Amino acid sequence: MHMADALLSPAVGTTFWAGSMGIIVYCAKKLKENIDERMIPLMGVLGAFIFAAQMINFTIPATGSSGHIGGGMILAALLGPYAAFIVIASVLTIQSLFFADGGILALGCNIWNMGVYPCFIAYPLIYRTMVKTGSGSRRILIASILSVIAGLQLGAFSVVLQTMLSGRSELPFSTFVYMMLPIHLAIGLVEGFITASVINFVKSMRPEIIESISLSRSLSQGVSIKKVFTGFLIMAALTGGVMSWFASSHPDGLEWSIEKIYGKPELPEQEHGIAPALKQVQDKTAFLPGYNFKQSDEASTKLKGGESWPAIGAGTSVSGIIGSIMVLGIILLLGAGIKILKTRRA
Amino acid sequence: MSHHIIEFNNVHFTYPDGTDALKGLDFRITHGESVGIVGANGAGKSTLISHMNGYLLPAKGTITIGDLQLNKSTINHARKTVGVVFQNPDDQLFMPTVFDDVAFGPLNLGMTRERVIERVNEALTTVGCLNLKDKPPHHLSMGQKRAVTIAAVIAMQPDILVMDEPAASLDPKSRRQLINLLKEFRHTKIIASHDLDLIRDVCTRCLVISDGEVTADGRTDEILLNEPLLEENNLELPLSLQHK
Amino acid sequence: MPNFDKEYFNIGYLDTLSYRQTFIHRINPGIKLVVTLVFILIVVSFSKYEIHRLMPYFAFPVFLISAGEIPTGVILKKIFIVSPFVLFAGMFNPMLDTTIVYTISGVPVSGGWVSYVSIIIKFILTISSALLLIATTSFPGICSALEKLRVPKVFVMQLLFIYRYLFVLAEEAMRIVRARNMRAFGKHGRDIKTFINIIGTFLIRSIERSERIYHAICSRGFDGRIRLLRDIKFKFTDIIFALLSVSVFIILRMYDIAELIGDAVLKF
Structure with missing residues (x-):
């Protein structure tokens, strides 16, 4: 699979x-x-x-x-x-x-x-x-x-x-x-x-x-079986570390599934766990500044506000859909244009 | 020049499963000769070829290549002196592109990159395949594959060229091109084949092998005309000599 | 055509495409590999409700298809054949997540449908970019890029070896399967016993082939190491391609282009 x-x-x-x-x-x-x-x-x-x-x-x-x-x-x-x-x-x-x-x-x-x-x-x-x-x-x-x-x-x-x-x-x-x-x-x-x-x-x-x-x-x-298990421990720690780091900044991923499993949006110990600490480090080091995480933080506050989906007004969603269609149309037109140009030249 | 000599002296070889493949092989090939090796299936031709560059070492008897007797410590010398083109190009061309494959041998000889590139271009030009340089082998025709395997071997500039069924599964035109190419080479040539017409065209001398021994050794014209001898060894007159 | 032949010619076709000579094909393989990776990472980084933000990213595959002169049908077909797993794993989203997030002219759309569609879009984007990478870059090229990126040599050699013998062995397997099918009537000959004999024989033949290969490479001075002679140069266009595409990806990640255009249209 x-x-x-x-x-x-x-x-x-x-x-x-x-x-x-x-x-x-x-x-x-x-x-x-x-x-x-x-x-x-x-x-x-x-x-x-x-x-x-x-x-x-x-x-x-x-x-x-x-x-x-x-x-x-x-x-x-x-x-x-x-x-x-x-x-x-x-x-x-x-x-x-x-x-x-x-x-x-x-x-x-x-x-x-x-x-x-x-x-x-x-x-x-x-x-x-x-x-x-x-x-x-x-x-x-x-x-x-x-x-x-x-x-x-x-x-x-x-x-x-x-x-x-x-x-x-x-x-x-x-x-x-x-x-x-x-x-x-x-x-x-x-x-x-x-x-x-x-x-x-x-x-x-x-x-x-x-x-x-x-x-x-x-x-x-x-x-060596010992090595196998050490490897797995390291992997588990790594996964856990990266996960909780992302979890703190990326509510759409882990927390959603955690919500599904536990019925609560967050694991109880998360507020005191490694995640907040990592998040602070992340804020300070500004990994990929302005690209992704800031925005997610906003979303995460909304999520904590009890809504499962950041509120979207009807206006924004309509413009999103219209925009999507237009973007796709432009892309396909451009693609077709390049193709036609290429065949003409050939 | 003595280093173009191959000499087999009472060579015996037995496979691990007990098959006696070589039973006292004796012959000597000198500089500039082109020798055909013919014999029935299972006569020992492939085993013989495996001995020529030390992939197999004799159980008994000695092999001399150039000035040196073949043993574990002189294998590298043998592999530099004797270039072997194998029967199936797909076994030999193992690299993803023609260039990489032809460069493999020269790189193993420890040449500088400039010389390697020079050698590869030279060898590919000789066989007329320079335009195929960047192609992967599975995009080549059988004739092209064969030509590239030959280029891969001559790029190492061996003194002696050994070939196992070089014309196998080639169409008539590619076969003719191959024969013309082989005729141009000044190397000492040893060709094992069932294609007696090819041997007649390319080789002046011919060895007949049967059951791990040399049963006849002489001028190609004489041997390939000797119908009883050929018959005895599961062979027949070359097509070009058969009367209708 | 029998299934086997079809699959075989499918790989062969992509491989043949990769040896074409267009501007896209000539871009440094390492650059294309890295750009594709960045593309995939950014695409999957969108949350599961952000469909419209994924749309601009279609520009990348469409650009590669048109500039690389890749037949669109081939890529589309492959995308639809591949992986029912994604459709399966996403199938439950509409049933389980019924929060209404959009209302389009009175029809409510649940979060589950939105996330299902976003999974499918991501699927199309990521799979097509992988297929287009191989359709516009020769596999040996990708391997030398991997070597440059410090991927262990044994692994790169394995990739090259498998690529080389894949076609040889697939042809051999195809001959075996044809021989079986020609003598198999209905279900007979397709049973597990025949299959084991076929696979067993095929395995023995493959091992024997590896011995012949070993013999052949030994006679050309193989000493346990395989040396590659590769000249990888960065051209000016490579750097332009990399900078341009990556910055477009990032800009699209930062700004919601689709929505901006939509807003503009609505105001208009």
């Missing part, structure tokens, strides 16, 4: 961009330290493989509709978490450009949702602990299904959280969760089954391939 630009607020989007970029840098460092040269073309080709394989459809059992694979756990199982994460991130980047899946701002969220959970949670905690070199196909099947489900559930939950934090969608938290998680449970079952079957297929047809790849994978491919 791809997160989309239109559902994101700048704060959530950029936070996850930063988070995902940070992990890419970390993985790149890890790979640089110990990588077999063979891995470089292998990673590239497997990325292209996932891309192409996603274009092949199959009929989902018992439903009759068709689906395609995600492939994240196949990559993690073959390449190890660091290389797999880089490959997943690059596949998503290319998809965000060529297919516009989600969009460029949402890319950070998508890499996070579809890369971090399978590579750094599901793989080390489930797949790796269950599957050892000599494991049979049944064990691989169970491990794959469990880890794929775990990865997808976390990813889907993360989509819900990102949507909620951005506050562009009115979808109630609980409804959203009830819809997303069961769907992804079903997807996870099928995907996990396919993951295991493909791994077992390669194992039975060309066992030496799996062996040589696992030899190429560098020695220290284990993920």
Whole structure:
């Protein structure tokens, strides 16, 4: 499930961009330290493989509709978490450009949702602990299904959280969760089954391939669980910090969704929390002066005044609509003008 | 000039799965020769080519390239001396643009940027593809891809040029252009192919490989006329010599 | 045409467009990337009720389409195909947020509808700008811009590798799918078992291909590092383009142009 630009607020989007970029840098460092040269073309080709394989459809059992694979756990199982994460991130980047899946701002969220959970949670905690070199196909099947489900559930939950934090969608938290998680449970079952079957297929047809790849994978491919959790703590703190900062200046985003969840426009502790302090710093440093926040402050006072929508007189809204139509008209005319000029010249 | 020599001396090689691919290969190719290597599928041609620049090292026997015997420490020398054009251009052209791909080898040789650019332009001009410089490989025709792979190899200025099925899946015109191009090269040339007419056109000497061994070695005219020998090795007379 | 072929030619088409030569195509890829990012950030920064303030931003995609000579239909089609997720996630806004915010000639409009429309408009703006970025900038160009922006090299190399082999492997997959479809009658052959065999075989072939590639790059002196020779120069027009577009975005963020024009018209 791809997160989309239109559902994101700048704060959530950029936070996850930063988070995902940070992990890419970390993985790149890890790979640089110990990588077999063979891995470089292998990673590239497997990325292209996932891309192409996603274009092949199959009929989902018992439903009759068709689906395609995600492939994240196949990559993690073959390449190890660091290389797999880089490959997943690059596949998503290319998809965000060529297919516009989600969009460029949402890319950070998508890499996070579809890369971090399978590579750094599901793989080390489930797949790796269950599957050892000599494991049979049944064990691989169970491990794959469990880890794929775990990865997808976390990813889907993360989509819900990102949507909620951005506050562009009115979808109630609980409804959203009830819809997303069961769907992804079903997807996870099928995907996990396919993951295991493909791994077992390669194992039975060309066992030496799996062996040589696992030899190429560098020695220290284990993920330290401590590091994973430290990373998450930092991310959580970062998210919280940025969120509350934006929340203090941007009532339309977080507070609206908080209102939906808590039935109150603001979290109780916010008046004493980090937010006001950050806001003062922000006022002093004047981040993007005059651009956005001042105006929002006005809106926020109106909001606190008990109205859910800053009062708009009939006059202003009509002029807004007329203006919109005129602006669009002018833009389209200009665009058409450039086109005509260009074809004439050609 | 002795550094244009390739010498295989009783070379054996066995793949990890137990296939004996080379069983005592012996030959010597000297400066300026152009040698065709022919043989049935699975005769060991590809394995032989993999040995020429040290991608595979012999299990037994020795290979001499130029003045140096091939081993782990002389691999870089071998790769500089012997340029290999592989069968499938899509495996060889791995960079996103023609320029990047041709520049890859010279950059690895540690040249300055000016010299790299010079080399790339030279090589692309030689094969007649300078206008394709900024194109991605997937926008090229098969003939163009082939020409670019050759440019990518000659940009490194090797002494010896090795090619695996250079005319595979080329249309007749592109094939003819390739043959003309190959005839112009002054390098020592080694061409493995099933295209016996191409070998006849380009190569003066011909090696027949069968089951990991050299079964015949001589002038192309003689070998490619020897019907029983060709028959024995799953080959046939070149089309240009077949009587109707 | 079968689905697969369609998807394949879709990427191919955008890619082909990106090698055209217009003024827009010649602008430095890094500049275009950064300008697009700024555009997206500013667009999503509007609150969910500010539809009319988003309107002026259509100028950017429309300008790129016309000046970059990009067929409008292609971009529109792609926008409408992409992501039912947005439509789904926004669908509940009209049901849940029923506060009346506008009354247009007697018809009340609820906040939910306004926010739903604003999500869709933002969606069109952000998606079209991403598509137009790739339609007017060659992918290798974007990658060298990323390298300049200090994105880790392993990642940039991955992007380049995937871009290069995407087309090769997609063709291979297309051949496999065609071979399957030609021998598949109705549902047979599309089941999950056949699918696993196809994917498995395809995976093995891909791994073998990576070995051949490795062999080929080794013979050209590969030592674990891939060096790129790139000359990125900033031209005068690049800087003008960047300054002009970013300042327009910011001015539009600060002043409500649509409303100003509307006011003027109403007074008139």
